[in-house]
Amino acid sequence: MIRIVLVDDQELFRGGVRVVLDAQPDMEVCGEAANGLEALNVIEATRPDVILLDMRMPVMDGVETVRALFGPEGPEVPPKVIVLTTFALDAAAATAIRAGASGFLLKDSTPAFLTAAIRAVDTGSAVIAPDELDQLFSADVAAAPIPAKAPVPLEFRSLTTRERAIFDLAARGLSNAEIAAREFVSESTVKSHISAVLGKLSLRDRVQLVVYAHDNKLLDGAV
Numbered sequence: 001m002i003r004i005v006l007v008d009d010q011e012l013f014r015g016g017v018r019v020v021l022d023a024q025p026d027m028e029v030c031g032e033a034a035n036g037l038e039a040l041n042v043i044e045a046t047r048p049d050v051i052l053l054d055m056r057m058p059v060m061d062g063v064e065t066v067r068a069l070f071g072p073e074g075p076e077v078p079p080k081v082i083v084l085t086t087f088a089l090d091a092a093a094a095t096a097i098r099a100g101a102s103g104f105l106l107k108d109s110t111p112a113f114l115t116a117a118i119r120a121v122d123t124g125s126a127v128i129a130p131d132e133l134d135q136l137f138s139a140d141v142a143a144a145p146i147p148a149k150a151p152v153p154l155e156f157r158s159l160t161t162r163e164r165a166i167f168d169l170a171a172r173g174l175s176n177a178e179i180a181a182r183e184f185v186s187e188s189t190v191k192s193h194i195s196a197v198l199g200k201l202s203l204r205d206r207v208q209l210v211v212y213a214h215d216n217k218l219l220d221g222a223v
Contacts, residue, residue, distance in 0.1 A: 001026060001027065001028045002026055002027045002028070002049050002050060002118060002119070002122045003028055003030045003046065003047070003048040003049045003050070004021055004027060004028065004029050004030065004048055004049065004050050004051070004052060004118065005029070005030060005031040005032065005033065005039065005042055005043055005046060005048040005050075005051050005052070005079070006018060006021075006029060006031070006032045006033070006052050007032070007033045007034075007035075007036065007038075007039040007042075007051060007052065007053045007054055007057070007062075007065070008034070008052075008053075008054040008057070008084065009034045009035060009054065009056075009057040009058060010054075011034070013107070014032050017052065017114070018032070020111045020114065020115070021114075021115070021118075024115055026119070027115070027118065030046045030048055031043070031045070031046045031048065034057070034058075035057045035058055035059035035060050035061075036053075036057060036059065036060030036061060036062065036064055036065030036068070037059050037060040038059075039051070039053070039060075039065055040060075040065065040068055040069070043069070043075070043079065044075070047079075048079050049079055049080065049122055050079060050080045050081075050082065050118050050121055050122055051069075051079050051080070051081045051082070052082055052084055052105075052118075053065060053066070053081055053082065053083050053084060053096075053101070054083075054084045054107075055083055055084065055085050055092045055093060055096065056092070061092070062083055062084075062092060062096055063092050063095050063096050063099065066081055066083070066096045066099045066100055066101050067099050067100075069081065069100065070099055070100030078100065080102045080121045080122060081096070081100065081101040081102055082101065082102060082103055082104065082105055082117060082118065082121055082127060083096045083097070083101050083103075083104045083105075084104070084105055084106075084107050085104055085105075085106060085107065086106070086107050086108075087106070097207065097211065098211060100204065100208075101207075102121045102127060102205065102207045103117070103121065103127030103207060104127070105117055105127065124205055124206060125175070125206060152216065152218070153201075153216055155200060155201055155202070156201065156216070156218065158200055159197060159200060159201075162183070162193060163193055163196060163197050163200075165183060166179055166183065166190060166193045166194060166197065167197050167209065167213070167218075168213075168218070168219065169182060169183075170194060170197075170206055170209055170210075171209055171210050171212075171213035171214075171218065171219055172219065173210070176190045176191060176194070194206070194209075197209070
């Protein structure tokens with residue numbers, strides 16, 4: 001079962017989402033909260049797998065909550081976080097993704113899209129395509145500007161040729177199966193390379209890999 005905590009200041013919205021999720025055979029809503037401060041207590045008590053987190057709430061908003069979860073005082077293994085927003089180019093959502101969230105969903109997403117996104121995040125996949133991420137980060141006014149020709153980070157230069165190829169494909173949003181087909185290797189080999197890449201670059205997951213590639217302009221032909 002995928003254990004989920006709902007965090008939103010609108011009780012009616014939480015109730016509707018809960019009905020959808022509890023109807024899934026592999027999902028269970030194990031807690032709810034109306035703001036980030038309540039959420040931190042609920043998360044500590046229930047140890048969920050995934051958090052659905054609204055961006056705009058009283059007391060403690062979504063960005064502050066993500067920073068608390070992924071900061072030095074947060075849990076040793078933070079849950080996966082999907083932030084919820086009412087419009088696509090939301091600077092707060094971009095900031096939350098930089099801070100550790102696994103992606104964002106519009107609050108008017110269909111039940112099928114919502115449940116698919118939760119399953120994807122639970123298995124370590126992103127729920128935002130690289131081109132969407134690029135558009136989202138263009139609205140992130142809080143982010144430091146990236147130089148037009150940012151130098152390639154030293155740790156990236158430590159990747160092998162095969163690891164760089166897999167990094168590039170993963171950063172462009174390809175699945176393990178798609179990467180395996182492109183590189184003529186098995187999916188287990190792709191997983192091993194992805195794990196090695198994340199370790200060398202000190203990245204938490206594939207979402208942060210996409211952020212890293214975007215911030216360092218590594219999809220623009222840098223080597």
